[in-house]
Every structure is written in C-alpha cells, then in structure tokens.
Amino acid sequence: MATVQLNHVEKVFPDGTRAVADFSLDVRDGEFLVLVGPSGCGKSTILRMLAGLEEPTGGEIRIGGETVNHRPPQKRNVAMVFQQYALYPHKTVRQNLAFPLRMMKMAKAERNKRVARVAETLGLTPWLDRRPKHLSGGQRQRVAMGRAMVRNPAVFLLDEPLSNLDAKLRVQVRAEIAQLQRRLRTTTIYVTHDQVEAMTLGDRVAVLLDGRLQQIGGGRELYDAPANVFVAGFLGSPGMNIFHTRLHGGEGDTLELEFGEQRLAVPEEAAARFGRVDALLERPLLAGLRPEAFSPAEDGARENGVRVRVAASEALGYENLVYFESPAPVFGQPAAGGEEHAAARMVARLPAAGPPSATGDSVVLTVDARRLVLFDREGKALSAKD
Ligand SMILES: Nc1ncnc2c1ncn2[C@@H]1O[C@H](COP(=O)(O)OP(=O)(O)OP(=O)(O)O)[C@@H](O)[C@H]1O
Ligand SMILES: [Mg+2]
Known part of the structure; x- marks a missing residue:
C-alpha cells in the first residue's frame, strides 16, 4: 500500500490544451478516493499521469513518498483499469488474468496461485476456462479488475470501470468494488462522472472542473456544504x-x-x-x-x-x-x-x-x-x- 501525492500538478498538451491546472491532492494509505467531474475536466489525464502514461508539464507526483515524475509505468507498482478496457478475446479468463504476471516473468507455480486467489476473490473461478465473449458484461468487467489486482499493486487506478455496464449491473458491481476495497485496503483512485458513484463509493470525493480541484471531502460534507455553486449543482440528482x-x-x-x-x-x-x-x-x-x-x-x-x-x-x-x-x-x-x-x-x-x-x-x-x-x-x- 502507498500514499499518493500530487503537488501543483499541471498538464498542458503539445497543442496547448491545458487539461490539468495547479492540481494538488493527498491520498492516504489505503484510502478510497473518488475523482468526479464532467466530461473533459481532466480526470483521465490525472490517472494517466499517475500510471506513468503521460508526463506532467509542471508540479510533482509522489507515490509511497517517492517522486515518480519520470519513472516508467512498470516501475511504479500501480495498476490501472482503463475507461475502454479490452480483454484478449482469444485468451481464456485464466490466461487473461495471468498475462500481466507472464510479462513480469513470474514463475508458473506462483502465477497459478495468484490467479486462483484473484479469481476466488472476484467470484470468477467457475469461468476460468471461458473466453471473454462468453461472459456477461459484469463478469468481463471483473476480469478487467482481476487483471489489475493480480499484480498486488500498491495503488489501484480505476477509470470509469462501470461505464460499459447497464444500470442494474452497475449498482451491483459498484457495491462489490466498495466491499473489495474495504477488504483489501489498497489505496484506490476511482474516476467517474457519475455523482451517485462518487457519493456512495469513496472515503473522500474530489470534485474537478476544467482541470482544477473545486472541493475535497466526505460525500455528505460536499452535499451539505458545497464550496461553490458548481459543486452544489453537480452533486445530487437533481442538483441544488x-x-x-x-x-x-x-x-x-x-x-x-x-x-x-x-x-x-x-x-x-x-x-x-x-x-x-x-x-x-x-x-x-x-x-x-x-x-x-x-x-x-x-x-x-x-x-x-x-x-x-x-x-x-x-x-x-x-x-x-x-x-x-x-x-x-x-x-x-x-x-x-x-x-x-x-x-x-x-x-x-x-x-x-x-x-x-x-x-x-x-x-x-x-x-x-x-x-x-x-x-x-x-x-x-x-x-x-x-
Ligand atoms: N493527447 C491530447 N492532446 C490534446 N488534448 C488532450 C489530449 N488528451 C486529452 N486532451 C484534452 O484534455 C482535456 C481533459 O481530457 P480527459 O480525457 O482527462 O477528460 P476526462 O475528465 O477524463 O473526460 P471524460 O469524462 O469524457 O472521460 C479535454 O479537453 C481533452 O480534449
Ligand atoms: Mg476520461
């Protein structure tokens, strides 16, 4: 497990787009933090910088107390579930789960043990030999989660992991993710534009608009005492x-x-x-x-x-x-x-x-x-x- 800190982080893309501006955030060890905001506000960009897929153009990113600005993704011990996650269609669930471990050249015995444990945790054991095509949306989503979990990362980065699911399944998987995080206590940053997910999932919620942090706090605190009219209108359905x-x-x-x-x-x-x-x-x-x-x-x-x-x-x-x-x-x-x-x-x-x-x-x-x-x-x- 690890803390995550962003200090005055900025991201300006080569075309001049300022996706993230003066963004500071302290995520505690084991915390479940939800980053919420409307489309285009910079959520994925922040996660991608944490994962090492983009370099910040300003400020500092620390994971577990160490500055990682220039550290490549595979040396960060973070795992990301992408907004548009893709499973390998021709591999079975077992092979999909094992893939990140193969890439790490982990020995077979240990690999099998890890895959079995993650499958057990996520309720995927009965489907280990199936291909993704023959799974339901919720099961596929759990395989994507499992592929991130199997490496025992210090930090989990989840980018709208439920957006492919229908409304009912979303509620169910949402509850499962919350439970899982409480059990594993892996530091988690969860991105969504859905304010209900934000209110129900996180220990704390950070609200983002135009690349800037608007407010951070417990869901109830943000609901009852919004820092500004944007937060007031954004949280709650309908808003204030x-x-x-x-x-x-x-x-x-x-x-x-x-x-x-x-x-x-x-x-x-x-x-x-x-x-x-x-x-x-x-x-x-x-x-x-x-x-x-x-x-x-x-x-x-x-x-x-x-x-x-x-x-x-x-x-x-x-x-x-x-x-x-x-x-x-x-x-x-x-x-x-x-x-x-x-x-x-x-x-x-x-x-x-x-x-x-x-x-x-x-x-x-x-x-x-x-x-x-x-x-x-x-x-x-x-x-x-x-
Ligand atoms: N490679 C890029 N080059 C230029 N601009 C980019 C690039 N990637 C993202 N952007 C811009 O940066 C801003 C933030 O994008 P980002 O993907 O982080 O938003 P988001 O909050 O994840 O939105 P969504 O909820 O739609 O996924 C947007 O204005 C986007 O168009
Ligand atoms: Mg996004």
Missing part, C-alpha cells in the same frame, strides 16, 4: 436549486431571505453558518436549497409556506419530483417570462404518497431553510470561517 436573492433584517435579530416576492425566515442554525451577516444585508447573493428542502404544506398556516405553480412532475414510485415555476430568478437559467425560454424552474422532492400534481396546479410548499446555503455573486459559498 440556486437562485438570486438578498438577505434582510427581520424583527428582532431575525433574518429574512428574498424568494421572489416572498420572504423566507432564516432559522438561527442556518444564519450561524454564514459568519458576520450584518455585512451581507441587502447585498445581491445566491442562495441554494436542495429539492428535499421542500415539502407539501399541511392545512393551516405554517411558517415559510410558498405558493407555486407546477410546471411538470415525475412520479418515480418512491418519490415525486415536482418542477415548479420559480418565484425567484434562478441562477444560470433564463428569467421567468423570457420570450424564447420556458420559465425558470425549481424542483422539489416530495413523498410519493402525496397527491400527484398536474401541470398548472397551484400548490403550497413548506420550505425548510435550516440547510440553506448562501453564495456570493461569484458563486463561492459563504461560511463562518471566512
């Missing part, structure tokens, strides 16, 4: 509702938040997170509310009830996603009433038990503002630490 707003002083020491024409009372526990609010009053800000911050208002007056018009709804069986016309200008969406665009929308995650809402319905929702997040106009989250 983000709208333009201002804070106003209410009665006594209370705070109120503009929600279009309406005002929401800001609970003390939320206000405490924003630091010195007096400096923020009346200034243009961005606010974020998760879809689950909304709930159906019960009969009778309730605090923070808002009346909204339903634009569309999706009944998912276990919950209803209700899209409604936003009372407040939504960040990054056209303003309501814009001629060529549909009105800006927000989304609420409501219990499936509730009555289904139809397009055009007017409904009253209660807003739980305890987990409200505020951002400055540049999109950086406000925090008491600033």
